[in-house]
Amino acid sequence: MGITEKIKRNIDMTSWKDKIPVNYIYTVGIAGEKFFREIKDNGKIVGTKCEKCEVTFVPPKIYCERCFSRLENYIDVGTKGTVHTFTICYENVDGTKKEEPTIIAMVKIDGTDGGLVHWLGEIDSKDVEIGMSVEAIFKAKEEREGSILDIKYFKPT
Amino acid sequence: MGMRRVAIVGAGLTKFVRRAQETGKELAYEAAKMALDSCELTLEDVGCVSLGTAPDAFDGVHMKGEYLSDGAGGWRKPVMRPYVGGGTGVFNAIHGWFHVASGLFDICLVVAEEKMSSCYPHPAGAFLTIFDHTTEQPLKPNLIWIFALEMRRYMETYGISHRDIALVSVKNKKNAMDHPCAQIPQEITVDDVLNSEVLADPVHRLDISPTSDGAAALVLVAEHIAKKITDKPVWIDGVGWNVDTAYWATRDLCYPRYVEKAARMAYEMAGIKEPHKEIQVAEPYDPFDYKELHHMEGLLLCGKGEAPRLTAEGVTARDGNLPTCPSGGLLGVGNPIAASGVMKICEIFWQLRGEAGKRQVPGKPKVGLAQAWGDLMQVGTVIVMKV
Numbered sequence: 001m002g003i004t005e006k007i008k009r010n011i012d013m014t015s016w017k018d019k020i021p022v023n024y025i026y027t028v029g030i031a032g033e034k035f036f037r038e039i040k041d042n043g044k045i046v047g048t049k050c051e052k053c054e055v056t057f058v059p060p061k062i063y064c065e066r067c068f069s070r071l072e073n074y075i076d077v078g079t080k081g082t083v084h085t086f087t088i089c090y091e092n093v094d095g096t097k098k099e100e101p102t103i104i105a106m107v108k109i110d111g112t113d114g115g116l117v118h119w120l121g122e123i124d125s126k127d128v129e130i131g132m133s134v135e136a137i138f139k140a141k142e143e144r145e146g147s148i149l150d151i152k153y154f155k156p157t
Numbered sequence: 158m159g160m161r162r163v164a165i166v167g168a169g170l171t172k173f174v175r176r177a178q179e180t181g182k183e184l185a186y187e188a189a190k191m192a193l194d195s196c197e198l199t200l201e202d203v204g205c206v207s208l209g210t211a212p213d214a215f216d217g218v219h220m221k222g223e224y225l226s227d228g229a230g231g232w233r234k235p236v237m238r239p240y241v242g243g244g245t246g247v248f249n250a251i252h253g254w255f256h257v258a259s260g261l262f263d264i265c266l267v268v269a270e271e272k273m274s275s276c277y278p279h280p281a282g283a284f285l286t287i288f289d290h291t292t293e294q295p296l297k298p299n300l301i302w303i304f305a306l307e308m309r310r311y312m313e314t315y316g317i318s319h320r321d322i323a324l325v326s327v328k329n330k331k332n333a334m335d336h337p338c339a340q341i342p343q344e345i346t347v348d349d350v351l352n353s354e355v356l357a358d359p360v361h362r363l364d365i366s367p368t369s370d371g372a373a374a375l376v377l378v379a380e381h382i383a384k385k386i387t388d389k390p391v392w393i394d395g396v397g398w399n400v401d402t403a404y405w406a407t408r409d410l411c412y413p414r415y416v417e418k419a420a421r422m423a424y425e426m427a428g429i430k431e432p433h434k435e436i437q438v439a440e441p442y443d444p445f446d447y448k449e450l451h452h453m454e455g456l457l458l459c460g461k462g463e464a465p466r467l468t469a470e471g472v473t474a475r476d477g478n479l480p481t482c483p484s485g486g487l488l489g490v491g492n493p494i495a496a497s498g499v500m501k502i503c504e505i506f507w508q509l510r511g512e513a514g515k516r517q518v519p520g521k522p523k524v525g526l527a528q529a530w531g532d533l534m535q536v537g538t539v540i541v542m543k544v
């Protein structure tokens with residue numbers, strides 16, 4: 001009985017099925033408001049720079065995590081970056097096979113200390129390399145809604 | 158016991174609001190930055206961070222402590238997250254106290270944050286699984302059941318009326334009118350409380366604190382540091398915490414025995430023999446109006462069933478002999494769970510330093526107490542502070 005017995009299906013035992021009925025609305029915050037507005041309205045990526053630590057945060061923060069200075073200068077950091085590391089995904093979150101593998105890359109935004117994790121597009125997975133130059137491709141302005149998905153993907157320059 | 162004396166030297170508090178635009182990290186930063194600025198320390202001076210925040214399900218961020226850590230000043234520092242549900246705020250300061258009292262760190266930044274507005278339709282939904290998943294969840298419980306059942310036992314045992322209890326809500330919401338961070342400062346009457354919407358009888362809308370977003374922070378330092386940076390250190394001279402059984406049918410619902418045990422631990426450490434005479438200002442945990450009374454009794458600030466009389470006689474008013482929740486408490490200032498416990502410690506800190514402004518209690522108090530409660534409604538956390 002109990003732990004010494006191999007159990008194949010927990011529904012074979014007396015049990016109760018339930019769920020936790022909660023949903024979330026995540027505000028993007030003070031820095032996030034600037035970040036996503038620039039993406040939506042202007043197709044630009046902005047960061048904040050700590051002059052004291054000489055660190056530029058992308059996405060922007062209202063504070064420097066290193067020295068706790070308040071950061072209020074939002075700077076346009078351009079849309080180009082470099083592939084820092086990447087993976088090619090073959091399965092969906094439920095374990096089913098993807099029809100087409102997707103390429104996920106960590107893109108360091110050039111001239112900053114930060115970056116974004118996003119999809120790579122317009123490239124064959126065999127051709128992806130660490131260190132390659134890429135740029136953000138935005139959805140058409142009328143389709144943008146202030147989301148990270150307003151960037152369709154990064155593509156090789 | 159070979160432990161060092163620990164002082165609070167700085168405090169910071171954001172406004173408590175129903176919905177903040179700021180992310181949790183940004184809220185944590187505002188409180189932590191204010192606490193450090195208040196004692197002219199920088200992040201560089203901080204040895205470690207104690208980060209308190211209640212269920213991950215409120216903010217909707219798993220590993221919320223890790224997520225919040227950079228906003229709380231934890232970048233490349235030793236960070237630990239203590240967690241005892243609603244008791245987290247006061248326990249967070251106790252946890253910070255360990256870090257300094259032990260000799261391991263000289264300066265600990267204590268930060269607490271909660272952002273309950275992320276969760277909808279209501280954060281109470283996140284509480285469903287605190288009920289036993291096979292014997293109680295099938296009954297579709299809501300959180301207020303717990304308090305309604307407990308409040309009724311308290312009323313029945315000591316012959317207390319709802320009118321007696323509602324006085325606490327009236328007092329605390331009025332006290333909050335002098336607090337710049339307060340979410341629902343209000344001037345209301347006992348009848349307003351009794352006539353407000355019934356949620357789970359006998360609990361009405363105005364018996365309850367609101368859900369809130371907010372953050373609070375403290376700077377804890379060792380004695381030799383305290384003396385260098387301020388001539389008004391507030392000493393943490395007693396800490397106590399205790400849990401009762403999680404089987405609530407087995408627990409004493411009319412009296413919080415676990416709060417008494419936590420209080421006795423803190424009093425013994427602080428050398429307090431007659432708490433009802435020695436404690437001069439108190440912030441008992443008041444998420445519901447009856448809980449302030451329940452907790453005053455558990456804290457031995459009066460006899461069992463006597464707290465309503467003290468309230469009616471004005472003893473617990475800001476200018477009474479034993480002011481309770483001069484801040485306005487959770488009922489008036491708001492209840493971002495972990496942050497609200499730290500808010501109470503901030504209030505006692507300001508009261509003992511004579512810096513509470515319009516909220517200042519008379520008589521230059523020298524000994525104060527803050528308490529929180531929570532977990533599965535069976536934890537008590539207590540801190541005794543002195544100047």
Ligand SMILES: [Zn+2]
Pocket residue numbers: 050051052053054064065066067068069
């Ligand atoms: Zn910096």
